[in-house]
Structure formats: structure tokens, C-alpha cells
Amino acid sequence: MKTLLLFVTLLPLLAQQPPAAAPAAEPKQEAKPDAKPEAKTEAKADAKDAQASPVPTAESWLTGSIDFGYRWRTDVAGSVPTYRSIVNLGSGPKIFGADFTLIDPKHRAFDRLDVRAYSLGDDPYSSFYLSAKKARTYDLRADYRNIAYYNAVPSYADPLLARGVMLSEQSYDTHRRFSSFSLDILPGNWFVPFFAYDHNSGYGTGVTAFVTDGNEYPVPNRMNDLTNLFRGGVRFELRRFHATLEGGGTTYNDDQNLYQNGGTNLGNVNTRVFGQQLSLTNLAASYGIHGTSNFSKGLFTANATSWLDVYGQFLFSQPDSDVRYQQLASGNLFLQSQILFYTSQQYLLSSVAKLPHTTANLGFELRPLRRIRILESWLTDRLHGTGSANSALTLNATSGAQQISSLLASSIATNYSQQQVDVIFDVNPKLTIRGGHRYVWGDANYAVLPVAGLNSADQGTLRRHVGIGAITYRPFHKLSLTGEVEGASSGGAYFRTSLYDYQKVRGQARFNATNTLTLAADFTVLRNDNPNAGVKYNYAANQASLSLFWSPLSGKFGDLQGSYTRTQMKSDIGFLAPQDLSQQISSYRDNGHTATALLNIKVPAHGVFAPKITAGGSFYISSGSRPTSYFQPIATMRIPLCKNVAWFSEWRYYGYGESFYLYEGFRTHLVSTGLRLTR
């Protein structure tokens, strides 16, 4: 990160250097008969610009900007853990953003180099992007992100809340780092080899529960996982045919550790069990998880004839995992099945799992007549996994040691298939209609043997017919209307809350009312019912949005953009309460209002003094099962100080509240100020 900061900070210094002899070199280049055509065109364009513009250096080889400054955050009023879980912005010096493009007029190592970096300086989401290209030689892209994942919402997973203890027993404070590199060689050619590497790691700490019979103990948790992905392949891009062949693999490690060093942890249960207080005094548990995967991929597209395009994909992956779990725990522990109190336990487990996964897809677009297109596609997705675990639990009680061994085997299989046909008819240049049918079928089963506990054997089948109708209407160039309807009838679904007999309607409209005003609307309705005895699931959700963009006088004095969205959701499904098997209904309601708006005002310029003011923000207010309000107003001002320097200042406010969980609300102000250097 420091290197990144240094790099991004130094870039503007580079930008201060004069562009050497570039303008002088360009005309010379034009004279060269064997100069690259791109270079010639570039040079020609630059020469034209030079004639037209009074500025002697027609076009800079380096352009871009950097925003840096300082952010202050007021004390967070209310719940700091919730603030950090949702916003997590802090005080300090920051590079808010940097964006540079280098264009080499001589096309030496690259034609163009783009560098972008955002939110550097201990912000919760920092990113860095680099792209370098040389026409028909290479295309290199690198992407780096460092995202803080803090999640400690007090109302979530807190069995001790009734005792006044606010501790989410499923909380974490981690960072995830992603690096992604890809290189295409000879892009634009008929044969393009490519290579890529992705790195994804997570590290940090948290709280989790160590679960034993009769009690569970919140303990610290150290997390550290890493995934590497390597892939490479070739693309054949011919005039009538394309094929991509790709192979690769992943490696994965997860070294999660739970620990407690001394002390007495009474856990979540403070009532005595058979007269004894259960407790945990020491714990060391480590998950030694290692995984690998190899995968292959084949894609093709073909323009077989002028009236037929064919597409296909074959995808295969086979991840596997290998685990060595070790656990040592001591305290006053309890084994419910034998009503045995014991002082320590050692648990050793080794497990393996494999999950071969095959996906294939084939389809074509047939154009029998000028106005008719028939799209046919078929998809199958098959995932067949197996696993086994071998464990030994040694209990040390005052009466002596006892060992319990077990060997478990598991399997999971799901076969999903889908066939869809769509017929698209261009009624006239303004109206297109589409009708189609999708048939979805599959089966799934899961088993752990020997049968015991809650996770034993299960299966489900999937059968669904879906009718599809859609219309696209553009009565005139400035208005576009799209609507789609789906109606489905099922003969089987995997879960009680799965889509069953459903109707879905989607609509979108876009209207350029004037050259300066654009309106757009979007709505979705989904109704899903499963009337089967034992399910009786009713679900309905509506979302409707309207947005506008208004830039009077071509944005000379500013513009206004805004949107408003209304959401309603209603879900009812029955269940039997485990404690007494009484019939209960799980009802979920959500009535939400979301609005965003941004008003940009350009104050009339006096020389370089041309301030720009932006005000707006967003809010979300909902009632229902979890009434929530979340406000994020924002105001910014940017004042150019000279040609390449501007001063900016920003104010933000975050206000969050929940009616049922008042202790989770927070409010805070953030003020940032800094400079923008441009070139």
C-alpha cells in the first residue's frame, strides 16, 4: 500500500516535467515513410490541434488528475460498531482519487497506459488499477483492491443481549485483498494467447462461538485465508468462427484459529446443569484447510451461414479440499448423550471433499425471415460431490479417558437442465415482440451417512414451465418502452421458499423529453405462490422507480439528477415452532422509500474562478419488519485556484436509525478538504 501511495503521489511530479521533444518529434515522424499508421494518425491529429490551438503543446502525453487532502470525522454519536459495519470512514490524510493516462506518441513500450487509484490512506476500500496496451502486441491489466470487512452489528447473534451484554458472537474485523492480473498477447490477431493470475486473501480477527453440549462460549477468532487462481489459454478469432480454450487451477488455504488462554468463560448459559456451572478455561482450535481445483473451459461462436449463428460452451471444474482440524479444550465441559462432565477434550479430524462440476450450453439464433429470429438454447449444470470425515474425540474425565471415533461419508448431487426457445418478431422498425417458453427440470439429493442429527438425507425435484412474453416499442427516437411478462407453473421445487407458481412483470421506459431532460422509469412485480399443503407460501414484491436528468442550457449552469424508488414486499409462510410444535407464521414486510438526488451548480466564471457546487445525497426509509432510516446527504464545492489546481471541500452526514433496535443507530459528520491537481 505504501508503494502504491508513493507511486500515485509521484505521478503528478512526473506530470510537471515538460513533455520533452514530443511536439518536435511528431512532424519528423510524419515524414518517415515506414512509421506506424497509428503514430502517423496521432501525429497528424496533434499537428491539426497545434494549428487550431494557441497552446503550443497541442496534446500532452500525460493527462490526469489527483485529489488529495484531509478528512475529519466527528465523534460517532450512537453505535460505533454499527457505524463501522456500514460506513467505516475515518479521519486522516487521504488520496481520494488519482487518474492518469500516459500516451506514448512513439508507441515504444506501450501506446497507452492508464493508472487509477482511489481511497488510499487507510480508507475501507482502496483500489488501484493499471492498464497498458500496445496495439496488436499486448494488453495488460492489473487490478488491486483492499476492502475492510468490519461487521459487528449488535443485534445480530447476541444471545447475551437480554443480560445487557452487547456482543455479536459472529463478528469480524478483517481485510480482503484482491489482486488480478491479465495479459493478452497479440490482441486483435486471429490467435490470442492469454494468461491471468488472481490473488484473494483475507486476514483479521473476530469473535465466534466455541460450541459444546449444553453451552457455547464466545471466543476470539483469528482468520487467514488465501486463494490463488492461475489460468491461461488461447483464443482463435476467425471471420466466421471463434473458439476459446482455457485451463487453470486454484490453490486455497484457510487457517482459522480459535483460542482462549486462561480465565473462566461461562458461555451463554448461566444456569447450572445438574448442579454444575459449565465453563471453558483454555481453547486452541485450528482449521488446517487446503484446497485445490483444476478447471477447463471451451467456448465457441460461429456464424455458420448468413441466417444462422451457433454458440456453445463447455465448462468443467473440480475443486477438492483436504482438512486437518485440531482442537484442545479444557474447563468444566459436558457430554449430553452420556450425562458426563469432563475436564478436557482433544478432537482430531481429517476430512476430504471433491466437487466435480460440469456445465454445458448450446444454442443457436436462426433468422428464417428478415423480421423473425428464433433463439434456442439448452443448458445443463451437473454437480456431483462426495466427502468423508474421520474423527477421534478424546474426553478426559475424573473417571478416566474415553475416546469416541467416527467415520462419516457424504454426497451431494444436483442436475439442473434448462431449455428455452424465444421467437422475436420485428413487427415494424418501432415495435418488436417476443414470445417464448422455458422448461426447467432437475433433481437434487444430499446425504450424510450414517444417518443421525439434522443433516442426514434429503432430496428434491424441480419441474417448471415458464411462458414468456415481451415487447419493445420505440414510437419515436426519444421514447423507448420495454415490457416483459413471465408466468410459471411448477410441479416441484427444491425448497419451500423457492420459486413455484410465479408471475413476474418487468417494465422499463426511457424518454428524452427534450434535449435537456431525460426521464426513465423502471418497475418490477413478482408474485410467487406455493399452494401445496405444508407450504402455503405467499410472496409479493413490487418495485417502482422514476429518475430524471435535467441539464438546462446544455449544462451551462449545472444539472440535476435524481431518482425515487418505492418498494413493497410481503411474505407469509407457516412453520412449526420447535419448542412446542405450535403453528406459527413467518411474516415479512418491507415498505421502503429510496431517493437520491444531486444538484450541480456551476457559478458563472470570472477568469479561472469558476466554482462548482454540488448538493444532494440519498435516503432510505422503510417500515415493516425492520423499520430503518438511513440518510446520506452530501455537499461539495470545487473552486479552481489556477489553471491546474483546484480546491475542493466536501461535507457528508451519515444518519442511521432502527425503530426496533434503537441502540444500533448512529450519526456522524465527515468533512474533507484538499486540492486537485490536473494536467
Next chain:
Amino acid sequence: MPSIDLSKRLRRLLVAVASLTLLAATGAAQDKPAAAPADKPAAAAPEKPGYAGSEACATCHEDISKAFDKSPHHQVDVNKKKGWEGRACESCHGPAQKHSETTSVDDIRNPAKMTAAAADKTCLTCHLNQPTHAGRLQSSHAKDQVSCTGCHKVHADGGTKLVARKNAAINAQCSGCHITAMAQFQKPMHHRVPEGAMSCVDCHNPHGSVRPAMAKSFASNEPGCFKCHGDKRGPFPFEHAPMRFEGCAACHESHGSANPRMLTRQEVRLVCLECHANLPVSKAPVAGVVPPAFHDLRSPRYQNCTVCHQKIHGSHVDRNLLR
């Protein structure tokens, strides 16, 4: 020996790839001198009847021409192999000689005003046979008549890119149509899209995908969510079936939610109990109806199932997903 076979095969594969790369590179190198003088094609353009040539277009459409010269599409104008040398404008807009004489909009083809299918046909003449289009038939964009030019600026006006590349710009572009989806990100628990840390195309492939909702894949055909959430990927000896049968959206609102962990319900136990309901379904059996063992949900201890069943995405260690 299989290992020897493998190394031989690998060697052969490497030799084949290297030879093809060399062959292609040679071809690429041979192309360059042919396209050398930038102004030559324009001079050659009128040889084709009805065509005016790019330079003639630039006379009136100077701004577009300047922007176009910096865009990747400029290759069409200078690369002999593409077959439109010096006539790149007319490769999409059709023969322009008449238009150049009359300056009437009726005498020129404008893909922006054509039906989506017709506009796409123009683009796909060159771009169909590329990997991005392998999932095109699954794409709701293609089916809903969202043409290529709906997202791609063919002339790259105002820049040198044909499509938005910065996260904020990508998100702004998608939100032009998907307003409701963007509104979901304004809910308190959300993926970091409004903050610009992520973009829509981190998770969705706008050209189409074999996965529902045009979702991207990770490592060939695994759900794209695992690219970031690698610790949920498994495979687990003890799987939680919905993860594999219906994916993350079985329990999570993938854009945003008012509920912690972007869950579909306000409390974890309700997410669980809606499936683990202990209500047998006779007509069309569904999975997961069996409830957990006796748990008194009136006790706060049992109100959040994941306190104990913490490896809810699947466990390497415990069949009941307790560790």
C-alpha cells in the same frame, strides 16, 4: 508412465502454442507495412463505387473523426485485413457518397436510429466471433433489444474508450436503466457499489452468462461470488444444500438489504425456519423441512441459529455445521 506422458503432452502443447504465437506474430508484423501510410487508404477509398472515404466524412464530422482516431475502432481504418481500409465510417454507416453530396440524413445509415437487431448485426459482423458473445443467447440484454450501442460509444466521443471502464462510470451507466437495482444499494447493508469500490460488471456479465441474472462465474463455472468470498467456496464434506442447489440468493439479498448480513429476513431464525419448518409436504416434497432438534426459540440463546450453526455455508468438520 503417466507422468512421462503428461510431460510429453505438455511439451507438445507448449511447442504448438509457441509455434502458433510465432505464426500469428509474424502475420501481425507482416500486416504493419501494408497499412503504413495513413492517408493512402483515404485516397484509395473512392475506388469502391458509392463510397466516399473516411476523410470525406471528417470534413463535416470533425469532432467525431478526431475522437474516432483515438479509439480502438480506428484499427478498422488502417488495418488492411479488416477490409475497410480508409472507409471505417462506412463500415457501419454504409456507402456515404450520396450523403456527402446531399448532406441529407436520409441518405446515410444511422445505427443509433435502427432497430436493435439491425444495429447489433452491424456490430456483430466483426464482433460475433469473440469470447464475450459465447453467452449471448442467455443474455436478457440481447432478448430485450438492448443493442450494443446502448452501452458502447462506437466513436468513443469524449474519450478513447468505447465503454465505461471506471467503477463509478460503469455504475452510472447501468443505473440509467436499472434504477431499482441501484436503489437497492442505498440500503444500509450493501455491496460497496455506491462507494465505487465495486462495479456492476464485477458480478454481472452484460453480454450474457450461463448463470442466472447474467452473473459471472469464477474458475470456469463456479458462482462468481466465490471470487471474493473464497472461504465459502468449499467443497465441504458437510454441505448446506441451498448453497449448491439455489446459490447465495436463497438467503441473501445480493444488492442490498436493511437486514444484517444482507439477509432476506429481519432475523436469522426466520431465514432458517422458513425452510426447516417441520411441516411435511406430501404432494411435491421439498428439501430441508426437518427442523433442528428441540430448541426453545423463546430463549435469546436460540434466536440466532448461526451462533451455534456458525458454518452455515458448509462445514469441513461437523455434520451439524457447528464448527
